[in-house]
Amino acid sequence: MFAVRMAAMVAALLSTGLIAGVFYAYAISVMPALGRADDRTLIDVMQKINVVIINPWFMFGFMGTVGFTALAAALHLGKEQRSPLIWIGIALALNVIAFAVTAGSNVPLNDALAAAGDPASITDIATVRADFEASWVRWNIVRAVLHAAAFLVLCGALFAAGVQQGKSNSTVGAIAAPTSMISAR
Template sequence: MFALRTAALVAATLTTGLTAGIFFAYATSVMTALGQSDDRTFIDVMQKINVVIINPAFMLAFMGSVGFTVLAAALHLGKDARTTLIWVGVALLLNVIAFGITSGLNVPLNNQLANAGDVAQIPDLAAVRAQFESSWVTWNVVRAVIHTLAFLVLTGALFVAGMQHAKADRNPAAAPVSMSAPMYPQYAPQPGFPSTRH
């Protein structure tokens, strides 16, 4: 069970970290660079990014940040893992909030930009950009921060889980006494000596 719990925690931590990293990269490089470009370039590049970002690698990280955290929480429902469960639960809440921001705010803005049509046919590029850029950038920063916090909490969960496992190893439950073994081995007959039993 410990191995399965650890695998789920590692998967949750990894996918959450990757997702946070993607949004961090947007905030610190992609959007900063596009912010210095003209309206036509900005809209054209963002429309293309919003298409190519829907790929298996991104979706595994993005969906996995919630899915694997749910799995990790489910595997830590036992009484012996309650402390770790608290950490995982906090991370799950953070990931769900960030997921909701992406789904409810960033994605609709992406769709709005896509619905503006071919950049060569948009009559007012500045207006389309203004309706998209500021809000999208703001919510991207928010989701990046929340996913990063979730990553840190999951890292803490891994540490706590390891400490709990180490503590359990140092204080194992008393092993049951075998009925075939003598209760007092010092009084058991030794080889070469006659038994006192008659």
């Protein structure tokens, strides 16, 4: 069972790290570069990104932040798994909040940008950009920080699980030692 619990935690850690990295990359490179572009370019590129990012690779990681972390939490239910469960629970809460930020802020902004239509035919392009850019960047930073924090907390959960497993193994070894000494006589 230890291996199954660890596999779920590693999957949670990997998906959370990948998504934190995607949002981090937007925060430090994509959006600052687009911030230097003209209004039509920013809108055109973001409309295209918002279409291509909805793909199985992204969705597996994005949905995995909550799904794999919830699975790891479920597999750690029980008194003997309390130490890792606390860490996993915190990571799950952070991932759920980040998921809610994406669903409640970034996705509606993306949808509004798509609804604005072809950048070449938008009459008030500066207003469309202003309604999108600053808010989207701010919420992207929030979700990047939340996922990065969840990643760090999941690292703590893995460490706590390893320590707990080590303690369990040493207890089993201490119990087994007298038995082996008796059988050696």
